[in-house]
Amino acid sequence: MADPRGFLKIRERELPPNRPVEVRLRDWKDTHAHRAEGQAFLKEQAGRCMDCGVPFCHQGCPLGNLIPDWNDLVWRGQWADAIDRLHATNNFPEFTGRVCPAPCESSCVLSINQPAVTIKNVEVSIIDEAFARGLVTPHVPERLTGSTVAVVGSGPAGLAAAQQLTRAGHTVVVYERDDAVGGLLRYGIPDFKLEKLHIDRRLAQMEAEGTRFRAGTTIGKDMSWDALRRRFDAVVVATGATVPRDLPLPGRDLPGIHFAMDYLTPVNHAVRAGTPDVLPEGAPTAAGKHVVIIGGGDTGSDCLGTALRQGAASVTTLAIGKMPPTERPANQPWPTDPILFEVSTSHEEGGERTYLASTVEFLASSEPGAEGNVRALKVAETQYLPDGRRAATPGTEREIPADLVLVAMGFTGPETGVLEEQTGIEITERGLVARGDDYAASLPGVFVAGDAGRGQSLIVWAIAEGRAAAAAADTYLQGSTELPAPVRPRTLALRS
Ligand SMILES: Cc1cc2nc3c(=O)[nH]c(=O)nc-3n(C[C@H](O)[C@H](O)[C@H](O)COP(=O)(O)OP(=O)(O)OC[C@H]3O[C@@H](n4cnc5c(N)ncnc54)[C@H](O)[C@@H]3O)c2cc1C
Numbered sequence: 001m002a003d004p005r006g007f008l009k010i011r012e013r014e015l016p017p018n019r020p021v022e023v024r025l026r027d028w029k030d031t032h033a034h035r036a037e038g039q040a041f042l043k044e045q046a047g048r049c050m051d052c053g054v055p056f057c058h059q060g061c062p063l064g065n066l067i068p069d070w071n072d073l074v075w076r077g078q079w080a081d082a083i084d085r086l087h088a089t090n091n092f093p094e095f096t097g098r099v100c101p102a103p104c105e106s107s108c109v110l111s112i113n114q115p116a117v118t119i120k121n122v123e124v125s126i127i128d129e130a131f132a133r134g135l136v137t138p139h140v141p142e143r144l145t146g147s148t149v150a151v152v153g154s155g156p157a158g159l160a161a162a163q164q165l166t167r168a169g170h171t172v173v174v175y176e177r178d179d180a181v182g183g184l185l186r187y188g189i190p191d192f193k194l195e196k197l198h199i200d201r202r203l204a205q206m207e208a209e210g211t212r213f214r215a216g217t218t219i220g221k222d223m224s225w226d227a228l229r230r231r232f233d234a235v236v237v238a239t240g241a242t243v244p245r246d247l248p249l250p251g252r253d254l255p256g257i258h259f260a261m262d263y264l265t266p267v268n269h270a271v272r273a274g275t276p277d278v279l280p281e282g283a284p285t286a287a288g289k290h291v292v293i294i295g296g297g298d299t300g301s302d303c304l305g306t307a308l309r310q311g312a313a314s315v316t317t318l319a320i321g322k323m324p325p326t327e328r329p330a331n332q333p334w335p336t337d338p339i340l341f342e343v344s345t346s347h348e349e350g351g352e353r354t355y356l357a358s359t360v361e362f363l364a365s366s367e368p369g370a371e372g373n374v375r376a377l378k379v380a381e382t383q384y385l386p387d388g389r390r391a392a393t394p395g396t397e398r399e400i401p402a403d404l405v406l407v408a409m410g411f412t413g414p415e416t417g418v419l420e421e422q423t424g425i426e427i428t429e430r431g432l433v434a435r436g437d438d439y440a441a442s443l444p445g446v447f448v449a450g451d452a453g454r455g456q457s458l459i460v461w462a463i464a465e466g467r468a469a470a471a472a473a474d475t476y477l478q479g480s481t482e483l484p485a486p487v488r489p490r491t492l493a494l495r496s
């Protein structure tokens with residue numbers, strides 16, 4: 001165990017500082033300072049892990065990360081062993097250590113009566129230190145099995161599945177329809193949360209291990225799903241859940257109202273090209289505009305940080321529900337992961353947050369020059385009906401000026417049309433690609449991982465499912481597997 005008296009000596013959490021708001025708003029770089037160098041407190045923080053006997057954090061982390069083990073190794077300064085223990089359960093701690101909401105910390109035993117161990121920061125410090133020390137090297141398989149696997153989609157689920165299957169000796173090709181590999185890590189999540197060098201250096205390791213990448217290839221269009229199945233011994237579908245949830249209200253078609261991803265993706269492309277201000281013709285920008293974001297989740301928060309960097313005149317985020325509590329409520333006791341009021345780095349930077357706001361209509365401008373464009377939202381106060389549903393309260397309507405509206409209300413599921421049409425694969429009632437307990441789809445040799453089978457979720461779940469689907473595909477190909485399978489999928493009813 002780490003320091004046996006650590007949690008008695010150090011009672012507070014300590015994290016590296018964020019860069020000052022006025023500095024970071026002038027660029028698109030990471031808002032945090034992560035490197036372990038100069039972080040004397042890291043050893044102390046790792047030393048607060050108290051070897052509680054039943055580490056609930058193992059359950060709190062969907063990957064089952066061996067958190068007390070690596071806290072101990074960091075406390076001892078044994079970085080090579082620490083990264084080995086971390087990589088034993090997590091292919092990509094550089095992603096989770098940066099953008100995971102850290103449900104592990106909610107279930108930390110110390111958090112019953114003290115602030116939780118800074119697990120996520122210890123995690124990212126281990127992987128950053130490992131890259132800096134040259135400890136992240138390719139694991140080339142000792143022998144090839146002769147089997148081939150196609151992974152469709154290169155988000156965290158596809159990448160985790162591909163790395164596991166390549167290391168098991170299969171010949172793996174990852175197909176991605178975007179021009180670059182990474183899924184939402186690449187063109188969804190902005191650089192100020194996750195700089196893309198973290199993806200690129202991991203891809204370099206994967207390429208050296210033998211994984212092949214084919215960006216710019218849409219399966220179902222450039223190659224049919226059936227042709228893909230004929231060409232490969234197994235297929236992993238990791239295509240994400242990209243269909244946005246809409247708000248079909250009067251005025252929804254007005255110019256100036258966009259889905260969040262239609263706003264974020266071109267900006268992320270422009271940042272990647274090194275010219276953040278040069279957007280493609282017709283791409284929405286927040287520069288100089290009054291922006292309203294509908295939806296208070298991760299996507300809304302990323303829109304906020306992006307709009308502030310573009311120089312929006314104002315940004316208001318609307319949430320239909322109540323403001324969550326700031327402290328764990330009695331009905332969400334330890335070790336559950338409670339829904340709490342969160343202040344992301346983007347919220348620190350500016351903007352207003354409005355709760356209990358039900359949008360009822362989008363209003364058009366009649367101003368010359370902006371004629372026909374959205375000019376405001378009509379919003380009413382949300383009321384909770386006896387059956388638990390939410391509705392707008394009549395008579396409480398007010399207008400919120402907006403010349404750019406971003407709809408960030410989540411995603412309804414994956415794009416399954418072409419896949420279903422070309423293969424007849426089964427789809428669940430919720431529109432997800434159906435799979436059984438072993439991640440197998442309804443077609444032999446086809447497996448489903450990440451948001452495509454689970455619905456929009458988190459990176460940590462995508463990695464966990466990618467690893468588990470890889471184990472299932474390896475069993476299908478080889479009859480047995482030595483690959484770990486951290487999680488079982490949620491099995492959902494099929495569409496009738
Ligand atoms: C704006 C935003 C911010 C987020 N922030 C966070 C966060 O801070 N923390 C967190 O944990 N989670 C966050 N999430 C959620 C997280 O990004 C996803 O849960 C995760 O990326 C899902 O991984 P995946 O591999 O299943 O799918 P994705 O990352 O969506 O990748 C799927 C890939 O498949 C490709 N594809 C689809 N169809 C085809 C086809 N036919 N042929 C070839 N390629 C195809 C797509 O282009 C895409 O690149 C965020 C999501 C969004 C939208």
Ligand code: SF4
Nearest residue numbers: 061096100102104120
């Ligand atoms: S992946 Fe997320 S839940 Fe797991 S240890 Fe890291 S921060 Fe915690």
